[in-house]
Amino acid sequence: MKGPGLTIRSLSWLSAILLLVVLVLVNLVFARTVVRVDMTEQQIYTLSEGTRRILGRLEDPATVKVFWHGIPAELTSARRYLHALLEEMQGVAGDMLKVQWVDMEDDAGKAEAARYQVEEWSFGTSSAAGERRLTQGYMSFVVEMGEQKPAVFNAFFTYEEQLEFMIATALAQRSDKNRTAIALVGDRPAPSPFSQGPTWRFSKLERRLEEALGTDLRSYVTLDEPIPDGVGVLFLLAPRNLEARQVYHVEQFVLRGGHLLVYLDPAHVQNVYFSNFGAEPDLSGLEEWLGHLGVTVERGVVGDFDDAAITRAYPVPAAGGGAAREVRAYPYWFHSLEEQHEATSPITGGLPAVMWFWPAPLTIDEARQQAAGRTARVLVRTTSNGYRRPDRGGLNRALEEPGGKSLESVPLMVLLEGPMTSFWKDKPIPGTEPPAGTEGEDAASDAADAAADPGSEGTGGDPAAPPPAPAPGEDGPPPADDPAPAEEPAPPEEPAPPEGDGDEAPDATEEAPAKEPPTRPAGHRDEGLGRILVATDADFVSDVFGPQTGWDRRFGLGAWELTLRALGALGGDQDLLDVPLRTKKARLLERQEAADERMLRLVNIAGVPLLMLLIGLTVFIVRRS
Amino acid sequence: MRIRDTLRSTWSTYRHEVFAYFVSPIPYFFMFVFAAIVALIYFLLYDPFRVGVADAGPGLLELMPFTMLIVVPGLTMRLWSDEAASGTQEILLTLPVSTAALAVGKFLAALTLLAIALVCTLSAPITLASLGDLDWKATIAGYLGAFSLGAAMIALGLWVSALTRHQMVAFIGALFANGLLLVVGVLTREDLGLLGELGQAISLYSHYDSMGRGVLDLRDVLYFGSVVVFFLYVNVRTIENRRYS
Numbered sequence: 001m002k003g004p005g006l007t008i009r010s011l012s013w014l015s016a017i018l019l020l021v022v023l024v025l026v027n028l029v030f031a032r033t034v035v036r037v038d039m040t041e042q043q044i045y046t047l048s049e050g051t052r053r054i055l056g057r058l059e060d061p062a063t064v065k066v067f068w069h070g071i072p073a074e075l076t077s078a079r080r081y082l083h084a085l086l087e088e089m090q091g092v093a094g095d096m097l098k099v100q101w102v103d104m105e106d107d108a109g110k111a112e113a114a115r116y117q118v119e120e121w122s123f124g125t126s127s128a129a130g131e132r133r134l135t136q137g138y139m140s141f142v143v144e145m146g147e148q149k150p151a152v153f154n155a156f157f158t159y160e161e162q163l164e165f166m167i168a169t170a171l172a173q174r175s176d177k178n179r180t181a182i183a184l185v186g187d188r189p190a191p192s193p194f195s196q197g198p199t200w201r202f203s204k205l206e207r208r209l210e211e212a213l214g215t216d217l218r219s220y221v222t223l224d225e226p227i228p229d230g231v232g233v234l235f236l237l238a239p240r241n242l243e244a245r246q247v248y249h250v251e252q253f254v255l256r257g258g259h260l261l262v263y264l265d266p267a268h269v270q271n272v273y274f275s276n277f278g279a280e281p282d283l284s285g286l287e288e289w290l291g292h293l294g295v296t297v298e299r300g301v302v303g304d305f306d307d308a309a310i311t312r313a314y315p316v317p318a319a320g321g322g323a324a325r326e327v328r329a330y331p332y333w334f335h336s337l338e339e340q341h342e343a344t345s346p347i348t349g350g351l352p353a354v355m356w357f358w359p360a361p362l363t364i365d366e367a368r369q370q371a372a373g374r375t376a377r378v379l380v381r382t383t384s385n386g387y388r389r390p391d392r393g394g395l396n397r398a399l400e401e402p403g404g405k406s407l408e409s410v411p412l413m414v415l416l417e418g419p420m421t422s423f424w425k426d427k428p429i430p431g432t433e434p435p436a437g438t439e440g441e442d443a444a445s446d447a448a449d450a451a452a453d454p455g456s457e458g459t460g461g462d463p464a465a466p467p468p469a470p471a472p473g474e475d476g477p478p479p480a481d482d483p484a485p486a487e488e489p490a491p492p493e494e495p496a497p498p499e500g501d502g503d504e505a506p507d508a509t510e511e512a513p514a515k516e517p518p519t520r521p522a523g524h525r526d527e528g529l530g531r532i533l534v535a536t537d538a539d540f541v542s543d544v545f546g547p548q549t550g551w552d553r554r555f556g557l558g559a560w561e562l563t564l565r566a567l568g569a570l571g572g573d574q575d576l577l578d579v580p581l582r583t584k585k586a587r588l589l590e591r592q593e594a595a596d597e598r599m600l601r602l603v604n605i606a607g608v609p610l611l612m613l614l615i616g617l618t619v620f621i622v623r624r625s
Numbered sequence: 626m627r628i629r630d631t632l633r634s635t636w637s638t639y640r641h642e643v644f645a646y647f648v649s650p651i652p653y654f655f656m657f658v659f660a661a662i663v664a665l666i667y668f669l670l671y672d673p674f675r676v677g678v679a680d681a682g683p684g685l686l687e688l689m690p691f692t693m694l695i696v697v698p699g700l701t702m703r704l705w706s707d708e709a710a711s712g713t714q715e716i717l718l719t720l721p722v723s724t725a726a727l728a729v730g731k732f733l734a735a736l737t738l739l740a741i742a743l744v745c746t747l748s749a750p751i752t753l754a755s756l757g758d759l760d761w762k763a764t765i766a767g768y769l770g771a772f773s774l775g776a777a778m779i780a781l782g783l784w785v786s787a788l789t790r791h792q793m794v795a796f797i798g799a800l801f802a803n804g805l806l807l808v809v810g811v812l813t814r815e816d817l818g819l820l821g822e823l824g825q826a827i828s829l830y831s832h833y834d835s836m837g838r839g840v841l842d843l844r845d846v847l848y849f850g851s852v853v854v855f856f857l858y859v860n861v862r863t864i865e866n867r868r869y870s
Contacts, residue, residue, distance in 0.1 A: 009866050012866055013862065020855055023854065026851065027847055027851055036842045037840070037841040039766035039841060040762065040766075041762060080834060084842075587679040587680060587757050587760065589674065589678060590756045590757060604664045604668050607748070608745050609660040609745070610657070612654075612656040616650035616652070616653020619647070619650055619653065
């Protein structure tokens with residue numbers, strides 16, 4: 001009997017091994033098949049239509065090289081996500097996208113990493129015994145296409161939700177040879193030999209934009225000169241004390257058809273927290289020009305007393321004397337949620353959440369917009385519990401309540417589109433010598449202009465023209481389609497006539513026939529169709545308040561997504577606009593009283609389990625009896 | 626006809642096992658332990674009120690595999706070993722019921738209990754949904770992932786239980802086997818060459834991960850299905866071998 005038994009047993013295990021082989025083969029066959037159902041409400045793990053279009057329009061083969069080695073186990077989910085994402089992308093792009101996981105075990109892999117300047121990162125890990133260890137590893141990938149400069153991404157600083165956007169932008173940027181550039185201009189501190197690392201408070205955003213946009217991003221553009229022709233979008237990030245000449249260059253860029261994104265930052269972490277507490281806000285220098293366009297940036301700060309305010313610890317008197325800290329909502333740091341974002345705009349539609357830190361109040365002169373034939377769309381506003389705080393005294397410490405305050409929905413970001421006229425129409429251009437005998441006549445002329453021509457912007461309640469900063473021989477901006485080099489100055493004795501509708505020159509000037517037209521640099525424009533997007537906060541994309549790995553991990557991407565969407569929209573790249581950054585929707589829990597929280601905890605921890613135990617005991621007793 | 630008979634005997638075994646479960650206080654104790662551990666971890670250690678976000682992923686679905694690792698062996702330990710220890714296995718094997726029907730019936734009964742235990746933990750997402758905008762579809766996908774993972778763990782535990790007549794040995798064996806398959810994906814890295822790739826491929830956690838985030842992937846479903854089929858088959862073979870030896 002032993003013989004047949006052994007045979008049956010052997011056959012039995014053989015069949016089990018056979019089954020195992022079959023199952024492994026079936027799994028291997030389907031290993032390359034991506035059939036997934038993304039059940040998340042926002043479809044955050046599904047390749048977007050924009051990415052599909054970008055992948056579909058690839059004309060030259062692209063390669064994604066992944067350098068991944070020695071990464072702690074807790075980061076393996078990021079690797080899996082990247083792996084799945086690249087697989088899905090390959091499925092759409094076919095042969096036009098090659099993915100290569102570089103073997104980092106041998107020296108060739110490390111040499112290749114060095115060739116792309118891929119850095120080796122240090123990771124702190126804890127052993128089971130609680131010991132801290134430092135390990136070295138690679139966690140980067142490179143997007144390469146032809147001879148173009150490769151884009152190098154550090155996945156360690158890139159959240160999973162951003163990976164698709166980053167790869168798609170890199171591919172889009174390299175596949176479209178006719179894209180216009182984006183100029184990033186900000187008030188950078190002068191480089192110091194004593195400082196280590198980046199000193200500009202927007203260095204993370206800049207680095208991220210460099211990664212995404214590559215050579216599309218021009219960080220070296222200066223406002224001292226006319227904006228170069230190749231620039232399609234000008235991004236002014238927290239500008240400070242711009243001179244009239246610089247503002248003039250911005251304006252002429254807009255009138256020539258350039259698109260402008262401005263993040264003003266009158267109240268920011270440095271002047272609120274540290275030195276200038278309670279002092280006047282920082283001025284950008286754009287205030288008068290924006291005022292001329294019917295957008296007033298008020299001094300003061302916007303708060304929001306809704307639930308979306310961010311909590312922080314306040315010092316409060318302790319019950320038994322002394323001081324304690326209590327976590328309360330701080331109304332001047334708050335979220336704008338999907339309901340406060342203009343749904344019909346590609347910039348803000350569906351954007352789940354953006355955090356704001358001391359934004360300044362905006363006022364839009366609707367009458368002026370209508371008179372100019374322009375639209376002013378508020379893209380982001382506070383809830384109806386928004387508050388225009390007129391000053392900044394005690395802003396950082398006071399525990400404020402909404403009672404007694406006038407609450408309203410306050411605009412935070414506005415998009416101006418349509419006809420615009422020059423602030424310097426009929427005024428001396430900053431940087432040019434005013435013609436003799438015209439000094440002092442400008443203000444009166446402006447007022448007369450405005451009265452005579454309601455379609456004209458005029459200067460309304462604007463103060464007199466900004467003081468010119470004469471610099472004889474200052475360059476003027478080139479016309480939009482004028483190939484003449486920007487460096488060519490207009491001869492002062494032969495002023496160029498203003499472009500645009502000269503017929504619309506106000507009749508009131510007839511009353512001052514002796515007045516000579518002010519000097520006009522070559523290519524000066526008095527009118528044009530413009531597009532300006534203004535937000536009154538820049539802290540939200542700063543290194544301090546931008547995406548962090550800690551407490552604001554959930555929402556920190558919002559401001560970056562807003563920025564990238566704005567740049568995409570202003571740059572006119574619809575495909576990129578359709579690639580979401582996949583910011584997770586802010587699903588905030590309603591705040592509960594401490595007693596209610598305790599009750600909910602108790603019900604969950606004890607209620608259901610005890611119910612099960614009770615049923616079990618009942619069954620046991622019934623059975624025993 | 627034979628398939629019909631097999632299905633009928635599977636159904637009979639399933640009903641018998643479920644009845645045996647619910648007339649005993651043990652499954653209620655199992656559900657009490659499971660629901661209590663999940664709730665304790667989520668509401669005391671993770672504390673969604675402190676985090677302030679209606680998301681069932683972190684703290685609840687993310688840690689579910691480790692809770693199940695402790696609880697599932699308790700569920701499967703007695704399924705075969707108790708039969709062997711009490712001598713009812715011999716009687717079972719003489720009945721006109723196929724071994725496959727017995728194994729599948731026991732498996733489905735344990736799976737039913739696990740499903741009820743998972744339902745008991747739904748109080749946490751319900752609490753979140755009552756206070757915020759919970760993504761229910763992603764949460765359900767996470768629960769489907771937990772259910773699939775549980776099915777694989779039960780199949781493995783059931784086989785371990787068939788190998789011994791001691792419940793404690795079955796418990797420790799299932800804990801060790803499931804734990805190994807679970808953590809192999811957490812401990813290995815794919816950049817470790819073939820070994821790392823293999824570790825990721827066979828790991829329960831690697832395949833649960835994306836389901837826990839709300840993505841149902843055919844490959845993950847296929848993997849869990851394969852684990853269930855393989856261990857149920859091995860289970861049947863083990864019992865059959867005992868019958869013939």
